[in-house]
Amino acid sequence: MTDFGDLRRSRALLVAIALVVIAVDQVTKVWAVDRLTGDVIDVAGSLRFRLIRNFGSAFGIGGGLGRWLGLLVIAIVLGVLWWARSMTDRRLLALLGLVVGGAIGNLIDRIVRAEDGILSGGVVDFIDLQWWPVFNVADMAVVVGTAGLALMIWRGQVFADDEHHEQQSGTSADGAPNGLSG
Secondary structure, eight states: OHHHHHHHHHHHHHHHHHEEEEEEEEHHHHHHHHTTTTTTTETTEEEEEEEEEEEESGOOOTTHHHHHHHHHHHHHHHHHHHTTTOOHHHHHHHHHHHHHHHHHHHHHHHHTOSSSSTTOOOOEEEEEEESSOBOOOOOHHHHHHHHHOOOHHHTTTTHHHHHHHHHTBBBBBTBBBTTTOO
């Protein structure tokens, strides 16, 4: 039997992590736009802060596809939230919170920094290692969350709870009694 209190707490974890990522991402981007316009700050070694706007996807690929990428991100975020609605694995939900928060952080840039219609804004990137494409906090959250999810999938830990739930409830993931799903 599902404890709805656990489900609510689990969803709250995903939302809380996503909100923290969005907040940190947006605060650092406001700082970058204010402080780095026309300036570069050398931090340590090859690390420096340098403002660029990315109108494409990761690594600047697909520069003219910003609007379509924005729509794709909206669909992916909605899909992830739908997928996560009955999850209880806190590790998985935390990783999904990183991905959702990072995706929304960059989506906010496409919306609020748009000058040529909806979703046309460039994503603010400012962390420059000089040997890797320039990125931001949202990008880091997406990469860490996705890498963690990939590791959990590789280790067979993602769907283990679903199988346990099916055994306990007597139904498969599609709602059919065990042994009768198609």
